[in-house]
Amino acid sequence: MKALMINCTLKQSPEPSNTEALARVVVEQLEKEGVDVDAVRAVDLDIAPGVTSEAVRDGDAWPHVHDKLLDSEILVIASPTWLGRPSSVAQKVLERMDAMLSETDDEGRPVAYNRVAGVVVTGNEDGAHHVISEISGALADLGYTIPGQAWTYWHLGPGPGPNHLDDERGREWSHRTGRAMAANLTAVARAPTERPVGAPPG
Template sequence: MKALFISCTLKPSPAPSNTEALAAVVADALQERGVTVEHVRLADLDVPPGVQTDMGDGDAWPGVHERLLDAEILVVVTPTWLGRPSSIAQRMLERMDAMLSETAENGTPVAYNRVAGVVVTGNEDGAHHVISEIGGALGDIGYTVPGQAWTYWNQGPGPGAEYPETEHGHEWSHSTGRLMAHNLHAVATALAAQPVPPPQS
């Protein structure tokens, strides 16, 4: 079983990402269950705006799309900006919109029988809004979003320390992240054993 973590931080490598630091807890828990984990940071790639899988020369999205189709588990990793997902997360969802019309050989939409979850951080509130926006969009695309398939950390109201600068809230965020990994793996395993069949015309 494979998991793809797509980081939507605004920071290109090698700048550290607070949200990726929390996502590592989820990745470790999945690896403990035998899942192969791969990471992609979209800020390092040339992904132009659009709603097609391939926007032509220089577009790095087709490679990400191929990795999406090779993974049973998707984890979207995004910071919170102004109480919303990052602009890169929005662009990711817009490019994934093309998957709505893509099907496997048996006619099943390509996102079916795959699970997805969300990891969010920010030194401001808004994590639940970000989780609901991304989780709802992934459900529209065809992913199964299990219950409690998310974790987040925020400092609280107003400006303050960032995730690596404090231990505030880490215990809860980490335990929730491990539960997230458990639920993602359990539901992905169930779908592998009993997949959703192709829609009947």
Template structure:
């Protein structure tokens, strides 16, 4: 089984990413279950705006990232919170994933079917539940299955404050939730492998 983490931090490598540090806790939980995990910092790639997998730009890295999604049963979108919302990079990822809604596999199923997804959120401001709702809602639209408690987050609380890596505040809860997230993602992905969803039914016959 394979998992992909799309880290939607605004920080380019090699600048440290708080979001990656928390996402790595989930990755560790998945690796303990023999899941191969690959992580991509999207801002390090050229991903122009658009709503298609292939926008006809040979400098566009999204088709390669899209290929990674199709090679994985588990997707984790990891994003910081800015102004109480997902990062602009996360929004761009979801917009490019919109193209998957019209793509089908050899069995005429949407390509996101029988794949699971979860969300990691960090930020020294509140708004994590709003971010989780926005991202998981979009992933469900695209066709991913989002298990119960397939998320973890960390924030410092109201007002400005230190970042995730600058303090131990709240880490115990965030890590416990991250481990539960890994457990649930793997469990539901395993169940879908054993009993996959079929293609959605066609239109009802007119009578």
């Protein structure tokens, strides 16, 4: 089984990413569950704006990411919170994924069917549940299954404050929730191997 984690931080490599640090807890648990995990930091790639899976222009990196999506049973979108909303990078990723609404497999199912997804959120302001609901809602629209408690987040309340990597407070809960998230994603991802969701009725 394979998973793809797309980190939608605004920080380019090799700058440390708080979002990646929390997502790494989920990744490590997925690996303990026997899942092969690939990670992408989207801001490092030349992803053009658009709503198509094909290259928008020369050098557009999205088709390669799209291939990774189709090769994975599990998707984790990780985003910081800015102004109480998902990052602009997360929005760009979701907009490119919009094209998956019209893509089907050989049996006529939307390509996101029989795949599961979850969300990781960090930020030194409130709004984590809003970000989780926005991203989860978009992924469910595409056809991904969102298991119960398929998320984790870290923040220390509204207003400016320290980052995840700078403060131990709240980490134990976020990490424990992240491990539960990974276990839930893996368990639900295995179910369609025995009883896959079929194509929608005509």
